[in-house]
Amino acid sequence: MTPNGLLQIGVFFVLILAITKPLGVYMTRVFAGERTLLHPLLRPLERACYVLCGVKESTEQRWTQYAGSLLSFSLFSFALLYAFQRLQGYLPLNPMGFGTSHAMSGATPMTPDLSFNNALSFTTNTNWQNYSGENTLSYFVQMVGLTMHNFTSGAAGIAIAVALIRGFARQTAAAIGNFWVDMVRATVYVLLPLSLAIALFFCSQGVIQNFHPYTVATTVEGKTQTIAQGPVASQEAIKMLGTNGGGFFGANSAHPFENPTPLSNLVQLLAIFAIPAGLTYVLGKMVGDTRQGWAVFAAMSVLFLAGVFVLYSAEQSGNPILANLGVPGPNMEGKEVRFGIPMSALFATVTTDASCGAVIAMHDSLTPFGGLVPLFNMQTSEVIFGGVGAGLYGMLLFAILAVFIAGLMVGRTPEYLGKKIEAKEVKMAMLALIATSAVILVFTGISSVADFAKGGYWNSTGAATTNLLNGGPHGFSEILYLFTSSAANNGSAFGGINGNTPWYNLTGAITMAVGRFFIILPMLAVAGSLAAKKRIPVTSGTLPTHGALFSGLLVGTVVIVSALTFFPALSLGPIVEHFLMWEGRLF
């Protein structure tokens, strides 16, 4: 690790620290329905949304109604995107003719299974893509279909987090807010203005924004090259801000049209963490003790920094086999030279901490321990800042578990933020944990042994392992990464695996849906149950949850619970690969 590299990481962290409070204060006001600086400008828009959708702003919902609204909204928007993708040939803004007979050669057809996978992927804020955008989707689908989901799936995540915080903040209340109102406020006041500002900034850095057909250029070698175009900047901003991660281009943020300068790269990184970090402050503010929010922030920060430094040092120390051949140096395979090791390490950590999934380097080419970090980050259920909203409610799930186990050790039935943690809360937290680990483990297990008929429907190449580009433990990591990324609603790809077959499209889609809704629904149930409870006054007999001790406990719970669940799988993937690399074997 170099001083310069550490400085870059340090600057990023300090900027996040600086953003957290102002953004948190702003969001707290927004979700409490109080006036903010942007109200004169945006209040009419907000009101128009309510009138248009027939929402009564003052009506609140019980958790079941809230969950029902979320589910019906998700189902509707999922169906819409599915239809857009299947019918893109008949829809406007399709200069390259995708989905029609005159599509360019090599274009990926939007088959029913790929469309299903992709529609669920964007509905669940995963943005896993089994295709490259530039040779698959029309501008219409990218802008109207995908970008809309980038906003709504992010807004839904924020809404759920706020509803859960209300569960802690309220007492003897039946309702936890109104889903539609929270959605509109998250979109209108938070995502829209921020992404507008960021998009304009990206344009200033050289990110493209146009509707041109692709440019065909003649290279200096005299060959022709097709250069993809499109409305990139507008999608890029919300891609990061909403921790979506689905790139306009297959190369994602490594593509110079998506991420041209070091400055644009820094802003992309900040955009990923901004809202998740700000929400920790909202937590503290809404429960009336900002230290509570900072304690959660601190736990997230510890896990984040640990990840960065492991990944950074693993990449910096490079590949021992090359070193033995007399080529010492860091592992630059799969990395953009213009970003270098520290930024690539930072980006890989940030994008997998938060459930973003945008990449500037190939995770498949990381050293085994370097690749272990993104994998483990996602296996924590994305709670290290995490997806917008998703990170906070995921971390609160762990807080409930941590408080329940350790809280007993202070001799009281456990309580967190003044609310007793009882059977209902534990049941819901465990349900979420079991469901998400089950889909990862079970589908990875089946895929690593499943045999399909060659040329058949499910996986035309035969066994599910034939889709792998690498063998040995590395191939195993590729499968594990696919399902981990899907369950965590991350969407970053390890690469090295062809996921566009009905088998992987379908199992991946199920994994994404479980990873999203089997955390959201239990957490909404928790919100409802907590809101109905009385708030217990804090005494010196109360387990303090606002200090370093609690942050440490939370970190320990996240690490131990995740590690115990995934250690066997990890030991057969990156861990053994690491040892084998030192013995001189690569895969």
Place this chain on the structure above:
Amino acid sequence: MPMVETPKFAHAESDDLTELLPKKLAHARPLFDPEILRRATKESFFKLNPVTLMKNPVIFVVEVGAAITSILLIHDVFSAPALIGFEIQIALWLWFTVVFANFAEAMAEARGKAQADALRKTKTDASARRVLNGGKTETVPASRLRAGDIVICEAGELIPGDGEVIEGIATVDESVITGESAPVIRESGGDRSAVTGGTKVLSDWVKIRITSNPGETFLDRMIALVEGAERQKTPNEIALNILIAGLTLIFLLAVVTLQPFSRYAVIAAGAGLMPSVAVLVSLLVCLIPTTIGGLLSAIGIAGMDRVMQHNVLAMSGKAVEASGDVNTLLLDKTGTITIGNRQAVEFIPVNGISNEELADAAQLSSLADETPEGRSVVVLAKSKYGLRGREVTSDCNFIPFSAYTRMSGVDMHGRALRKGASEAIANFVKENGGQVPKEMTETAERISRQGGTPLAVAENDRALGVIHLKDVVKGGMKDRLSQLRAMGIRTVMITGDNPLTAAAIASEAGVDDFLAQASPADKLAYIKKEQAEGRLVAMTGDGTNDAPALAQADVGLAMNTGTMAAKEAGNMVDLDSNPTKLIEVVAIGKQLLITRGALTTFSIANDVAKYFAIIPAMFMATYPALAKLNIMRLHTSQSAVLSAVIFNALIIIALVPLALRGVKYRPQSAASMLRRNLLIYGIGGLVAPFPGIWIIDQFVHALGLA
């Protein structure tokens, strides 16, 4: 009325909560009583019945694993004889794991059963003399008595059932219930009217109205409770069960999917074998929280038992658990915070009388006064002025206290010494032709203002001075209350005194709040107010008018000497009738929860080491590079797996005493308690299995077991 003293136990006046908990009462059983051990050992095999074991999902999974391993063993006798030695040992240790877990529960239950047996012995077939309508009596078996029947009991007879004294007064031996041999008074009316079936009348006679039907008596309920027949899982126990069942499911997933993972690995590496079922089951059993799963119900039963050891009968485990959560303790002033009797603390002479003269007169006037106040005057004079109690000679004429004169004293050698209420003494002095100095009235008023009771002393026509009687706060009470404060518990003193007196005592004892001139309705209102603010309230009570408040409180500790109504309303009964015990009950409740949390943390933390033992053992043949994970340097794959399984089984047995006794508890703030327990059970749980498994591996290797 004769004085009935509250039975005193050695610990009753102790200052320190920690001192109280481990101290055993005279009739407490040792932890590993041979009789209990024998019974528990037998029981732990009966408990292998899968139908009953199903209630404990973690241990049930172990049993299923043990059964599968045993069945495969039979299969392997023919197909893979080389592995038999290893697999037999694995199967055996898996069965041991189940038996050890059963043993923990059986130990806790056997202790209860032994206690129940002792109680049942007292349920002899007593006969009762039932009073008929005409006033005649008939003899019927006690078992035929119904609520509403009226019986007569005389000296030497057993009281046939629970009831209320409606006529008469008697001394009763309640040692059956309380373990305390000093007799107590039972009389009609007032708060000492309740009698319990099985206790014995020692003198006089009483007429009793029976209040319970056969099988529903206090003794019956007590037997059912200690036997665990009515044991229901407490809310926290249910939540904890969900947690460990959930973890079991997660580990089941992790282990089951390891099968295809390892198949991929074996094919990819082209070496090694897939782990056998015995090894997979071993890994599963090591990972699932067997320690807490095996000890959870034992902890609960032992908690109830510990309450019982303190002679408190908890009507449910829920009540014990709730006492750990209590935020507010309502403590009666008299008998709980103060000794209960006012004591002389100072002699204040007037009119230039010397201290010694006043003390001498006060002592003489109190020589025949057998009330605690009177005795305290004698004691104070002796300790402060060296005046020894003198022989009472025949020419002394003692004047006893009467409600009419409101004073008492002695006439001797022409001296008329009196002490009493200041107005009464003033009248006495005036009647004798003397003058009452203003100084005396002022002094008396000042003492009243300070919350004390002035007792004026006079000799013939001379007013001598005032004795300051004071409510004396029990020794160490202040420390205990400040310990409670450190635990986050607010104490509220309840008293019938006026606010002035109450405030004085409250500040001296160091309670957080007080409720003066408290009527039962005030108490109830106070509890409701606290509960509305989210607090849990505990209180003690004995009178019938305490019943609504006892029922409303989250923890209501009724005194055994109290009325049946109070006992029914509370969720605990203190058989010693010592209200201070509420503090110990809170400590036991906390200790119960801490023990659960500590063992859960320990159990989960243990898993890390077990992974490091078993994962390399499983895959060393496939990926020899994974030997680097074998940081304990265990000898072989088989010995690694076996050692982990043995450690997992032995740790259950090793922790049985901790589960039964409860972890060490000292009152301190939640933050320091968490830090301490996390260090011991969290970090300790993480580290301990490494040397543990290593040592077992040395043995296994040395003995050539694997």
